[in-house]
Amino acid sequence: xxxxxxxxxxxxxxxxxxxxxxxxxxxxxxxxxxxxxxxxxxxxxxxxxxxxxxxxxxxxxxxxxxxxxxxxxxxxxxxxxxxxxxxxxxxxxxxxxxxxxxxxxxxxxxxxxxxxxxxxxxxxxxxxxxxxxxxxxxxxxxxxxxxxxxxxxxxxxxxxxxxxxxxxxxxxxxxxxxxxxxxxxxxxxxxxxxxxxxxxxxxxxxxxxxxxxxxxxxxxxxxxxxxxxxxxxxxxxxxxxxxxxxxxxxxxxxxxxxxxxxxxxxxxxxxxxxxxxxxxxxxxxxxxxxxxxxxxxxxxxxxxxxxxxxxxxxxxxxxxxxxxxxxxxxxxxxxxxxxxxxxxxxxxxxxxxxxxxxxxxxxxxxxxxxxxx
Amino acid sequence: xxxxxxxxxxxxxxxxxxxxxxxxxxxxxxxxxxxxxxxxxxxxxxxxxxxxxxxxxxxxxxxxxxxxxxxxxxxxxxxxxxxxxxxxxxxxxxxxxxxxxxxxxxxxxxxxxxxxxxxxxxxxxxxxxxxxxxxxxxxxxxxxxxxxxxxxxxxxxxxxxxxxxxxxxxxxxxxxxxxxxxxxxxxxxxxxxxxxxxxxxxxxxxxxxxxxxxxxxxxxxxxxxxxxxxxxxxxxxxxxxxxxxxxxxxxxxxxxxxxxxxxxxxxxxxxxxxxxxxxxxxxxxxxxxxxxxxxxxxxxxxxxxxxxxxxxxxxxxxxxxxxxxxxxxxxxxxxxxxxxxxxxxxxxxxxxxxxxxxxxxxxxxxxxxxxxxxxxxxx
Numbered sequence: 001x002x003x004x005x006x007x008x009x010x011x012x013x014x015x016x017x018x019x020x021x022x023x024x025x026x027x028x029x030x031x032x033x034x035x036x037x038x039x040x041x042x043x044x045x046x047x048x049x050x051x052x053x054x055x056x057x058x059x060x061x062x063x064x065x066x067x068x069x070x071x072x073x074x075x076x077x078x079x080x081x082x083x084x085x086x087x088x089x090x091x092x093x094x095x096x097x098x099x100x101x102x103x104x105x106x107x108x109x110x111x112x113x114x115x116x117x118x119x120x121x122x123x124x125x126x127x128x129x130x131x132x133x134x135x136x137x138x139x140x141x142x143x144x145x146x147x148x149x150x151x152x153x154x155x156x157x158x159x160x161x162x163x164x165x166x167x168x169x170x171x172x173x174x175x176x177x178x179x180x181x182x183x184x185x186x187x188x189x190x191x192x193x194x195x196x197x198x199x200x201x202x203x204x205x206x207x208x209x210x211x212x213x214x215x216x217x218x219x220x221x222x223x224x225x226x227x228x229x230x231x232x233x234x235x236x237x238x239x240x241x242x243x244x245x246x247x248x249x250x251x252x253x254x255x256x257x258x259x260x261x262x263x264x265x266x267x268x269x270x271x272x273x274x275x276x277x278x279x280x281x282x283x284x285x286x287x288x289x290x291x292x293x294x295x296x297x298x299x300x301x302x303x304x305x306x307x308x309x310x311x312x313x314x315x316x317x318x319x320x321x322x323x324x325x326x327x328x329x330x331x332x333x334x335x336x337x338x339x340x341x342x343x344x345x346x347x348x349x350x351x352x353x354x355x356x357x358x359x360x361x362x363x364x365x366x367x368x369x370x371x372x373x
Numbered sequence: 374x375x376x377x378x379x380x381x382x383x384x385x386x387x388x389x390x391x392x393x394x395x396x397x398x399x400x401x402x403x404x405x406x407x408x409x410x411x412x413x414x415x416x417x418x419x420x421x422x423x424x425x426x427x428x429x430x431x432x433x434x435x436x437x438x439x440x441x442x443x444x445x446x447x448x449x450x451x452x453x454x455x456x457x458x459x460x461x462x463x464x465x466x467x468x469x470x471x472x473x474x475x476x477x478x479x480x481x482x483x484x485x486x487x488x489x490x491x492x493x494x495x496x497x498x499x500x501x502x503x504x505x506x507x508x509x510x511x512x513x514x515x516x517x518x519x520x521x522x523x524x525x526x527x528x529x530x531x532x533x534x535x536x537x538x539x540x541x542x543x544x545x546x547x548x549x550x551x552x553x554x555x556x557x558x559x560x561x562x563x564x565x566x567x568x569x570x571x572x573x574x575x576x577x578x579x580x581x582x583x584x585x586x587x588x589x590x591x592x593x594x595x596x597x598x599x600x601x602x603x604x605x606x607x608x609x610x611x612x613x614x615x616x617x618x619x620x621x622x623x624x625x626x627x628x629x630x631x632x633x634x635x636x637x638x639x640x641x642x643x644x645x646x647x648x649x650x651x652x653x654x655x656x657x658x659x660x661x662x663x664x665x666x667x668x669x670x671x672x673x674x675x676x677x678x679x680x681x682x683x684x685x686x687x688x689x690x691x692x693x694x695x696x697x698x699x700x701x702x703x704x705x706x707x708x709x710x711x712x713x714x715x716x717x718x719x720x721x722x723x724x725x726x727x728x729x730x731x732x733x734x735x736x737x738x739x740x741x742x743x744x745x746x747x748x749x750x751x752x
Contacts, residue, residue, distance in 0.1 A: 178417075251734070
């Protein structure tokens with residue numbers, strides 16, 4: 001018997017539906033074990049499709065959004081020609097990427113070279129499966145959600161290191177080494193802030209963390225704990241930017257220094273995969289910030305019943321993606337505003353500033369729990 | 374990754390296998406053109422840098438020998454294309470010395486105003502590239518936004534946006550249109566506001582300060598020894614500006630400061646240039662107040678024939694000292710030899726001194742603050 005540890009309405013629906021369908025089959029095929037196996041496989045396929053749809057579907061939207069945000073920050077219009085306000089531009093670019101010839105530089109380790117982009121994609125996809133998009137919409141509602149995210153998130157650096165090393169290019173190698181050092185360092189503070197959230201919400205399950213923020217806006221973890229929540233949010237913002245290798249912490253790509261860093265030698269589909277991973281990571285990190293600090297799928301209620309009732313009429317999914325896109329917009333504004341620190345300054349910032357502040361934050365959080373009971 | 378050095382390199386391979394060689398350029402986003410920097414690296418730290426030039430050498434000085442003097446003015450645009458209008462003046466002043474021709478007052482004002490507009494345009498490109506090289510792509514677009522306005526003015530006056538080919542011995546090609554002064558005035562008013570934005574964007578940004586303070590220090594002695602000029606020299610604490618030290622045109626009649634800073638690092642070179650934009654705007658405002666609407670805009674036309682002799686002029690372009698040396702072996706329309714002393718070459722020569730011990734990211738910052746233009750080095 002496959003007893004799923006995870007239950008959700010869609011899964012239950014499939015599990016109920018399968019016995020009804022198999023009832024029409026010959027008796028030889030009717031068994032509870034078979035039903036549960038079939039239901040399990042169907043659910044798995046649905047989950048994979050859902051995760052892929054969210055991720056791959058959001059990437060073109062984000063790329064378009066990035067272009068528009070960037071353009072308006074820089075006093076220009078961005079893509080305007082293809083479709084209404086350039087909406088088809090991203091699709092055209094994706095098609096261009098897909099139809100390009102894929103080749104590896106001579107002297108490259110071909111196996112590693114082509115494996116690396118796939119490895120990079122794994123991490124954000126897995127994290128995406130853990131995010132509760134709405135009360136009933138979560139692919140894997142695992143009890144150890146946060147530790148799993150911390151574990152999985154570090155996977156991406158493997159792909160970057162492999163990609164940079166196997167390219168047989170010094171710029172790629174430098175970029176990969178920078179990226180490795182950076183992600184491994186910032187992972188520590190990234191994990192510690194998530195631990196802070198675990199500590200104050202009392203659970204490692206992402207759904208429980210979301211539910212612990214039920215109520216008004218002031219029950220969200222960013223506001224619920226005076227000052228500390230906001231500091232934690234800012235620290236999360238910084239370390240997740242570094243985790244994603246996004247500007248101003250994009251020293252791994254550092255176009256002006258390393259001509260593209262670890263993906264200098266990539267083109268066509270493998271490059272598109274690196275690009276895709278970057279934007280999916282943007283979604284998952286924003287979703288994580290939303291879940292941990294901004295109340296997840298809860299409506300921003302203000303404690304005034306008539307308004308709250310209206311706000312609650314909007315589905316949680318809409319609120320969730322609204323907050324996610326607000327976070328993404330913040331990441332984009334930061335990217336197009338700040339300049340890039342140097343590699344050693346980035347390390348100094350993590351080890352000499354971010355990490356001590358995180359430790360203080362954890363202690364203060366513990367003190368707050370002790371005081372408030 | 375300790376690769377063998379390509380043959381013909383002056384860097385010798387060390388026995389220390391930790392060091393490796395990186396070839397930066399000629400196709401690299403931060404070398405500002407076809408410049409190639411051979412780097413000996415220890416990890417990310419630069420041990421030695423050797424610049425290699427010549428990728429776009431066009432033999433301008435040789436070409437000049439078979440050209441008339443007037444044709445060479447057009448060629449001077451193609452040297453430092455960011456300060457094309459200033460290069461024009463450098464050549465023209467040398468020719469005027471040979472022709473012994475005076476310049477009417479209005480022509481002098483036109484010259485000074487276009488000079489200062491050109492200086493602002495060049496420094497705006499510096500601002501844009503400096504921000505861009507540090508990783509702030511938005512700066513890149515911001516700097517070019519205001520530069521476009523200057524180019525619009527230049528287009529209206531000279532008929533050309535970049536390669537102006539405007540000045541002639543005794544004046545200029547055309548008179549300025551009536552709209553010139555109002556447009557410059559409108560530009561200055563606009564610029565007052567934008568400069569505040571610019572400075573808020575980079576000057577006080579903590580990351581910019583961290584990236585540029587104490588980076589690429591060029592001492593006063595080294596700056597003089599390498600023959601640096603312009604903002605690079607003044608950032609190292611040498612108060613030398615040709616406009617003050619050896620005034621040409623009517624620069625001695627204007628009230629302006631020569632900004633000097635004393636640390637010689639990247640941030641100082643940045644602040645000197647920003648201060649120079651303000652000083653240029655000051656000069657432009659004085660020009661607008663005193664601009665003579667009446668009077669000739671060029672002296673009586675004379676054929677450009679130089680008597681036998683050697684004529685030298687030096688001017689202060691946005692990049693530094695731009696000198697022209699004309700040798701006329703026979704009286705006629707063609708020179709025997711024209712030599713140009715451009716400001717960028719000594720700056721790149723001093724680069725090795727500045728980058729040693731710094732990271733590869735700092736090299737990009739330092740190179741941006743030297744503000745080299747490769748066509749002017751290669752000529």
